[in-house]
Amino acid sequence: MTTKIIYLDHAASTPLDPAVKKEMDAIKTYANPSALHQLGLEAKEILNNSRSKIAEILNCKPEEIIFTSGGTESINLAIKGIAQNKGHIITSKIEHPAVLETCKFLEKNGFSVTYLDVDKDGLVNPKDIEKAITKETILISIMYANNEIGTIQPVKEIAKIAKKHNIPFHTDACQAGFLDLNINADLITLNGSKIYGPKGIGILYKKKSIQLEPLMHGGGQEFHLRSGTENLTNIVGFAKALELAQKEDNNKIIKLRDYFIEKVQKEIPRTFINGHKKERLPNNANISFLDVEGESILLYLDHKGILVSTGSACSSEKLEISHVLDAIGIKHDAAHGSIRFSLGKSTTKEELDYVVKELKQIIQSLRMLSPIHLNKEEIRK
Amino acid sequence: MKIIGYKQDKAWLYSNKVKEHFFNPKNIFKSDQELEDYKNNADGIGQVGSPACGDVMEMFIKVKDGKIKECRWRTFGCASAIASTSILSEMVIGKTLAEAKKITPKDIVKALGGLPARKIHCSILGDQALRKAIENYEGKK
Structure with a gap:
């Protein structure tokens, strides 16, 4: 008993998976991955390996992975990074506050936002997205799966519509780490804390052709999109957690x-x-x-x-x-x-x-x- | 492995007084039958709140010689709503109707050892329901 x-x-x-913790504990280096000495180069190699591992899972190029501090930052980077001048954004009424509040902030700054209705099961109708597109539309942001009721959106279909109209499509996939991530979105947000990985780490997948303005300015890390010394231990943990989640x-x-x-x-x-x-x-x-x-x-x-x-x-x-x-x-x-x-x-x-x-x-x-x-x-x- | 449960002992959202009244509410109905009987015999019944807002409180009183002899209640709401009605039902027993009418939300919050600011509104309904029950009784006389 x-x-x-x-x-x-x-x-x-989620709790930290013991296998993830093991890989994180194995990271002994304290050096800055930008440093040119032997310890820095060692750190850089660990960083690159983690990035490559994630790129392989997402079927993309390593330089399309940007490490951030988590889901909220990735979402902010994706949306605000695109929304630089005036324009129109399409999202849904059931997004996470990280998306909704970012959109509200942009509305205050002159952007217009369409918050799409969902049906009784929580599904966004892709036809509604197509109808909402205007000449001014600069971004479509629809979550992969809802954090409260769990409804999974037809993201592949939405990606096709976005592509047809040549509008970037971002999906908040924080709850979807265990689902198929090869969905042809232009921007994908993922975080560690929902996939048995460490907290305080996330990624933004950004298709190479998409132009983003950074939120963080500084030393130019993460392809100039997210300055700040990389959180190497968490990055290693995130890569392992994503690998395990995708195998589950x-x-x-x-x-x-x-x-x-x-x-x-x-x-x-x-x-x-x-x-x-x-x-x-x-x-x-x-x-x-x-x-x-x-x-x-x-x-x-x-x-x-x-x-x-x-x-x-x-x-x-x-x-x-x-x-x-x-x-x-x-x-x-x-x-x-x-x-x-x-x-x-x-x-x-x-x-x-x-x-x-x-x-x-x-x-x-x-x-x-x-x-x-x-x-x-x-x-x- | 048999799960026999777990005692909540790490952290608690409210005061110990709220805990006591939330997990062991006083003066409640134990069965539908008891409720039906009481409904027919109560001297005064009062209800306030709405399900859409998330709080509904109902108070039943029995009066003798101008004093509240018994008080029962039902509440739909969060822990502080349940605890505040429960403690109110204890506070009013033995009080004259005039005294009972004077009970304020502040008195209830104090008796509970405080409530988070955002929860204060929950306890406001208990005294309103009580006043309605007293008015209901006075109207019948």
Whole structure:
């Protein structure tokens, strides 16, 4: 018998894979990769090897990989790096705040932005993208997979449309490190913390023909696109983590996830699943429980050692629901009780059985406390 | 390997008082039957809030000789909303109606050992629901 934590918040952050840690620990050099002496050259070689390894995975040239401090920086570099003069950007309503807030910032500075609607499953319609293109459009930025509901966008199709109209296409692939990354996008953002790699490291894949202005000016590292001494240990860790993620067989986790979703729906009445049934991240289960509030569920689960996350957040005036659930048309009353379970490589069936058992109890108790009874047929706007 | 669970002992978002009332709410209904019976016998019932905003509170009171003899409640909301209604249900017992009406959100927050600023609004609903329940009782008289 044992007590332990059941971590189902891998979409927020993953633990460091021991194999990744091992490669990082092996880096002994402290020299600057730009230095011309023997230690510097050794560091440079490690840097180049990591870059080549990633380039091989992404089927691109090494000089098309730019190391950054993480997903947020890569996204900022991709979007602001392109948006130098006036112009029009196409994105979606369900992007990560790193994209949405960057776009809002650019709007304040004279750019125009189209935030595309998504359907009830969270899918962007590629036809809507084509319709939104104007003569002024300078960038299309659509996420590969949604961090909250897990919906995977038709990025290859979007890439084709972008190419047809000769508009750069950026995709935030932070949640998609385990998916096929050969998608013909012009700019791809990836980060280490979601793929069992180190935090504080990410990349921007940038097709050679795309011109970007840097955010960081300085010593001219990363092909003059990201000045600052390279974080060698993290870079090595990122390369290993991406290699492992791309080798991973997703079927095991998909099976577990489907088992979990089915069991929750069977055991707990008045629940519904958010996101697309098939086009969904292998480890994502976003579930709404009617008549109860998400933070309460989260903290009761936490009390039982089960760590999850919720889409809603308390602001000063009212409980705000997630912009993603809002965009897929879930009514506010129903959206408050949404929980994101994101499974990981170490998740077992036994753990999930324990989660369902505790969850069932928790939902029952909270419903007993709740004075509301929503109509299951009216969860959508 | 058998999982028998885990005691939450690392870090907690709120005060210990909130923890106590959130995980062991006082004066609640244990079954639908108990709730139905109470609904029919309560002297006053008051409800405030809306599901869309994320907080709904309902208070039931029984009154004897001008004092609140019993108080039960139901809450849809976050941990601080649940804890604040729970502690309020303890605070009002034995109070005269006039005294109970004077309870402010500040009193509730103080009793809970403080709440994060962004959560203060949650406790405001409890006293409103209580006042409604008292008014409901007074209207019936």
